Amino acid sequence: MAVITDFSKNQVGLKNQGKEGFENMTAKNLVFDTKDLNLWYGDDHALKNINLDIYENEVTAIIGPSGCGKSTFIKTLNRMVELIPVVRISGDILYRERNILDKSFKVEDLRTHVGMVFQKPNPFPKSIYDNIAYGPRIHGIKNKKILDEIVEKSLRGAAIWDEVKDRLNENAYGLSGGQQQRLCLARCLAIEPDVILMDEPTSALDPISTLKIEELVQELKKEYSIIIVTHNMQQAARISDKTAFFLNGEVVEYTDTNKIFSTPSDKRTEDYITGRFG
Amino acid sequence: MEKTFGNEEKNLNVQELIAKNKSTVSFGNYVEKLIPKALLLIATISILTTLGIIITLLTETIEFFKDVPFVEFFTGTVLKPLGQNAQFGVLPLLAGTFISSGIAMIVAIPIGLMTAIYLSEYASDKVRRFLKPMLEILAGIPTIVYGFFALTFVTPLLRSFIPALEPTNILSPGIVMGIMIIPMVASLSEDAMSSVPNSMREGALALGATKLEVTWRVVVPAAISGIVASFVLGISRAIGETMIVTIASGSTKNFGFDVTQSMQTMTAYIVEVTGGDAPAGSTLYYSLYAVAMTLFVFTLIMNLIARYISRKFREEY
Numbered sequence: 001m002a003v004i005t006d007f008s009k010n011q012v013g014l015k016n017q018g019k020e021g022f023e024n025m026t027a028k029n030l031v032f033d034t035k036d037l038n039l040w041y042g043d044d045h046a047l048k049n050i051n052l053d054i055y056e057n058e059v060t061a062i063i064g065p066s067g068c069g070k071s072t073f074i075k076t077l078n079r080m081v082e083l084i085p086v087v088r089i090s091g092d093i094l095y096r097e098r099n100i101l102d103k104s105f106k107v108e109d110l111r112t113h114v115g116m117v118f119q120k121p122n123p124f125p126k127s128i129y130d131n132i133a134y135g136p137r138i139h140g141i142k143n144k145k146i147l148d149e150i151v152e153k154s155l156r157g158a159a160i161w162d163e164v165k166d167r168l169n170e171n172a173y174g175l176s177g178g179q180q181q182r183l184c185l186a187r188c189l190a191i192e193p194d195v196i197l198m199d200e201p202t203s204a205l206d207p208i209s210t211l212k213i214e215e216l217v218q219e220l221k222k223e224y225s226i227i228i229v230t231h232n233m234q235q236a237a238r239i240s241d242k243t244a245f246f247l248n249g250e251v252v253e254y255t256d257t258n259k260i261f262s263t264p265s266d267k268r269t270e271d272y273i274t275g276r277f278g
Numbered sequence: 279m280e281k282t283f284g285n286e287e288k289n290l291n292v293q294e295l296i297a298k299n300k301s302t303v304s305f306g307n308y309v310e311k312l313i314p315k316a317l318l319l320i321a322t323i324s325i326l327t328t329l330g331i332i333i334t335l336l337t338e339t340i341e342f343f344k345d346v347p348f349v350e351f352f353t354g355t356v357l358k359p360l361g362q363n364a365q366f367g368v369l370p371l372l373a374g375t376f377i378s379s380g381i382a383m384i385v386a387i388p389i390g391l392m393t394a395i396y397l398s399e400y401a402s403d404k405v406r407r408f409l410k411p412m413l414e415i416l417a418g419i420p421t422i423v424y425g426f427f428a429l430t431f432v433t434p435l436l437r438s439f440i441p442a443l444e445p446t447n448i449l450s451p452g453i454v455m456g457i458m459i460i461p462m463v464a465s466l467s468e469d470a471m472s473s474v475p476n477s478m479r480e481g482a483l484a485l486g487a488t489k490l491e492v493t494w495r496v497v498v499p500a501a502i503s504g505i506v507a508s509f510v511l512g513i514s515r516a517i518g519e520t521m522i523v524t525i526a527s528g529s530t531k532n533f534g535f536d537v538t539q540s541m542q543t544m545t546a547y548i549v550e551v552t553g554g555d556a557p558a559g560s561t562l563y564y565s566l567y568a569v570a571m572t573l574f575v576f577t578l579i580m581n582l583i584a585r586y587i588s589r590k591f592r593e594e595y
């Protein structure tokens with residue numbers, strides 16, 4: 001409860017959000033808990049009775065064939081899916097025990113805590129510095145010193161600081177695709193969210209940039225909870241703690257990544273993982 | 279087998295046909311080569327016309343400055359073209375032009391920009407489909423109608439608030455010019471804002487930005503070069519506008535900043551003098567050209583500023 005309303009933590013606690021997390025490591029807290037979540041695009045039933053519980057400081061991978069509802073699912077977690085006018089949703093999504101589908105839940109508050117990195121890098125047509133400072137600024141942080149600190153910390157967090165530290169005032173569009181994606185990640189980190197949603201963040205990147213993002217995810221999960229959509233089985237196996245396999249809008253199997261890739265309990269999961277369909 | 283063969287034959291025929299056509303279209307080739315030259319010629323015509331206008335303006339303006347010293351023209355606060363002691367100071371006309379344009383922009387920029395923001399970011403499809411044609415109707419009204427609107431509706435209306443307002447004054451045509459320019463500013467700015475990619479809006483929304491923050495801090499900055507261009511085009515339009523000011527602002531050559539008074543703009547002066555019979559070769563006649571030249575130079579400066587601003591503030595995406 002406190003987490004949602006306590007903005008001070010996000011704004012002042014630049015240094016060690018992780019500490020608190022470490023103490024709770026043994027008994028992991030629930031971040032998201034969906035209950036009978038259904039979603040329709042018009043008459044198209046895109047998510048069917050989704051019941052997933054997602055834990056703190058873990059990487060949760062979402063896999064499944066194209067069109068099975070992966071993007072739709074993670075976009076419901078920060079309610080970006082509502083930007084599409086034909087969408088109807090039923091069920092509950094509990095974020096830190098509060099139902100985000102409740103009309104009284106302010107969507108801007110939710111997105112301040114649940115950040116997102118998109119499939120294609122989408123920096124703003126501004127300088128690198130202004131891209132990172134955008135989030136903190138709209139949330140009322142104006143002090144130049146604090147902003148400088150946030151920018152450096154976020155860029156370091158996204159492992160791009162060394163590449164851009166001498167060109168912070170240049171337009172972000174001068175960066176390469178892989179750098180832009182890490183910049184977008186840094187932009188997301190700048191407001192120190194609680195959860196980071198990633199929708200195929202490496203699908204437009206080369207293997208080296210991909211590796212960098214993967215290492216980052218490993219690093220970031222100490223402080224954040226990460227939900228990542230990927231088409232790359234190895235990636236899911238490498239970086240995630242839990243994996244959910246989606247098929248036609250349903251969750252077929254959701255369990256520890258080790259288990260799902262070694263001894264899947266559902267035939268369809270096995271078929272998909274071994275590449276027999278999808 | 280047969281089918282494949284058939285296909286091959288067909289392919290062959292097509293190739294042959296192409297080859298045959300190629301040999302018969304040599305005339306077409308000729309045209310093809312001629313077209314760039316013709317286009318260049320046409321482009322040259324417009325350039326030559328512009329040059330011709332500038333040269334005419336210049337030669338007659340030089341004649342004018344033989345009668346009236348340059349400094350007197352640009353620093354003179356009295357314009358009294360007729361009678362014994364004719365005086366040719368352009369400042370009253372400059373004041374009239376810039377005050378009326380200024381008023382117009384004070385009206386057009388905020389309303390135009392807000393309209394554009396509403397249309398591009400907030401309006402539903404249904405509302406947009408209704409509002410955009412309305413704007414276009416506003417843009418299609420002849421300026422003489424706006425002139426009458428200023429004289430017979432806006433001025434009396436304003437006089438009920440501001441009793442000191444003269445029957446012909448610069449305020450009312452300024453406001454009406456602003457109304458006239460709103461559709462231009464709104465539709466050009468809306469175009470610029472609608473072409474900002476959605477991924478950018480999503481990027482900001484995902485950080486917890488409100489719709490207003492996305493609009494002001496992402497969409498407007500990203501579209502700023504188009505928006506500024508619309509403002510400057512609006513200003514150019516206001517500076518060049520003739521009918522509304524001629525009808526509603528009278529022909530008093532006042533120098534000052536009192537918007538309740540009648541003032542004359544450069545364009546209205548040109549209308550007045552060409553309407554009377556200025557004997558060719560007289561100073562009055564040459565003054566037309568000097569004023570026209572001044573108008574031209576100001577519009578040119580405006581456009582240069584616009585280009586500089588829109589280049590400087592362009593956000594690449």
Ligand SMILES: Nc1ncnc2c1ncn2[C@@H]1O[C@H](COP(=O)(O)OP(=O)(O)OP(=O)(O)O)[C@@H](O)[C@H]1O
Pocket residue numbers: 041044046064065066067068069070071072073084
């Ligand atoms: N804007 C939309 N309007 C209508 N239907 C949509 C829309 N977006 C997605 N859908 C439908 O919802 C279903 C799930 O789409 P979604 O984008 O979530 O798939 P995905 O699992 O992310 O696929 P991919 O791996 O190709 O990204 C699909 O059947 C798709 O056609």
Ligand SMILES: [Mg+2]
Pocket residue numbers: 070071072199
């Ligand atoms: Mg997708």
